[in-house]
Amino acid sequence: QQQVKQSPQSLIVQKGGISIINCAYENTAFDYFPWYQQFPGKGPALLIAIRPDVSEKKEGRFTISFNKSAKQFSLHIMDSQPGDSATYFCAAINNAGNMLTFGGGTRLMVKP
């Protein structure tokens, strides 16, 4: 049973466009929501994260939007670049940090 559902599984975006990846969770014990970026042959790297007390967090071209009532959060990549092509994972973590669940991943390809 997947506690964090991520969509789409793959995404193709034109250079300069906006990439949007969505995640939904079920367990209300989660209170920290990170996004990871993974390039081929590398381990996932923390990209940006949000806590449920804010509705949006922005770091450069990357923005997380969070809807606590709907238990949904999304990653927006503005002005997408070919170098953003990677697999992106959302995750949800509980307060103690010992219950962590990943979404299934989204393979993003940004066309030049």
Added chain:
Amino acid sequence: DVKVTQSSRYLVKRTGEKVFLECVQDMDHENMFWYRQDPGLGLRLIYFSYDVKMKEKGDIPEGYSVSREKKERFSLILESASTNQTSMYLCASSFSGTSGTKQFFGPGTRLTVL
């Protein structure tokens, strides 16, 4: 910078062999994790440990065991490797601070079981 290292990047073993995957982190993190990553299935948690000698089963612990004798080292053991354990194995460590929990991953070990 936090560093999580894994003993091998690539490993080829035969069915029935005992396999040890080692992970070391240098930031005194309490929590350590082992995942496997398979196409279309994302990351699945095998085991995690929140303290020395403590371990908890994750979502798919069958066929695996772990060992944490020292805080910085977390080992994944395949007692008798099988072909369905061919996968990418990722180790991670984490800490929880005032801004939330940050988890850091190693580069992964790609294991092939023949």
